[in-house]
Amino acid sequence: MRLQGVGKRYGTGRMVLDNVDLYLAPGEVVAVTGGNGSGKSTLLRLLVGVARPTSGTISGRPREVGYVPEFFPDDDSLSALSYLVHMGRLRGLTTSDAADRASRLLDRLALSGGRRTPLRRLSNGNLQKVAIAQAVLVRPKLFVLDEAWSGLDVDAHSVLSELVEEVAGASGRVVYTDHRQTVGATRVLQVVDGNLVELDTEPVLVTRLVLNPPPDTNLDEPVALPKALSGAMSTAHDGEKVFVQVKRADTDQLLMAVLADGWSVIRVDEPVAVPSGGAS
Numbered sequence: 001m002r003l004q005g006v007g008k009r010y011g012t013g014r015m016v017l018d019n020v021d022l023y024l025a026p027g028e029v030v031a032v033t034g035g036n037g038s039g040k041s042t043l044l045r046l047l048v049g050v051a052r053p054t055s056g057t058i059s060g061r062p063r064e065v066g067y068v069p070e071f072f073p074d075d076d077s078l079s080a081l082s083y084l085v086h087m088g089r090l091r092g093l094t095t096s097d098a099a100d101r102a103s104r105l106l107d108r109l110a111l112s113g114g115r116r117t118p119l120r121r122l123s124n125g126n127l128q129k130v131a132i133a134q135a136v137l138v139r140p141k142l143f144v145l146d147e148a149w150s151g152l153d154v155d156a157h158s159v160l161s162e163l164v165e166e167v168a169g170a171s172g173r174v175v176y177t178d179h180r181q182t183v184g185a186t187r188v189l190q191v192v193d194g195n196l197v198e199l200d201t202e203p204v205l206v207t208r209l210v211l212n213p214p215p216d217t218n219l220d221e222p223v224a225l226p227k228a229l230s231g232a233m234s235t236a237h238d239g240e241k242v243f244v245q246v247k248r249a250d251t252d253q254l255l256m257a258v259l260a261d262g263w264s265v266i267r268v269d270e271p272v273a274v275p276s277g278g279a280s
Helices: 040-048 080-090 095-109 124-136 154-169 227-231 248-260
Strands: 002-009 015-023 029-033 055-059 065-068 142-146 173-177 187-192 195-198 203-212 234-238 241-247 264-268 272-275
Touching: 002 040, 015 040, 015 055, 015 195, 029 040, 040 065, 040 142, 040 173, 065 124, 080 095, 080 124, 095 124, 095 154, 124 142, 124 154, 142 154, 154 173, 203 248, 227 248, 241 248, 248 264
Parallel strands: 029 173, 029 187, 065 142, 142 173
Antiparallel strands: 002 015, 002 055, 187 195, 203 241, 203 264, 203 272, 234 241
């Protein structure tokens, strides 16, 4: 799949993207970074065909596209299962095949509240699981995710990472943006002034930690991160869980420091090779 000289503006405004060239090879996992309003989501919408370029050409888009948008409709009266069966039928599956695939995906993602809960009654995290499931009902050859890890629980984080690996392993192309991580990316691109800049891809080993703050922490207020985390490559928190990426060489020192501050460790993942400068 290739983008050549692609530009995009909305109405008579400035060019959000300008003269973008990009080639996506089968099996690639590409992370897109950049500040708010830089054009990351616009690039993803162009890739999946939701938006059309103002200039330039996009060629080689595969038929099987899976897209997890940043905002997923949450006012539908359809149940999670009914919605997924409907989407499966639109993509050529039989009703029984769509129901079977949908059920297995919802089980794998551990949807809370039940498959027959209306979408409008699901929490944001569970709605995100439905969004992910609809994108992979038919295994995509292009899998595009816009902040898809946001709001997911720890186990669903791992499942989504597995789905990304499965698509890439089957010669699909994966492009995603997420403020927490670029783990698993074979390339990291940054949107700067409407252009794509490729970041240094020399890999470093990164450990991902999931931590709990001390028991007396007021979770109704923003969690104050200890100074021990100041050297982490990235941090983010969701409720009482804090997600940390740290270079493998610094992992032991960081763990000792947070434990001394009264934090507890939920999980320590195996180190993963990521492009240097890629964690965000």
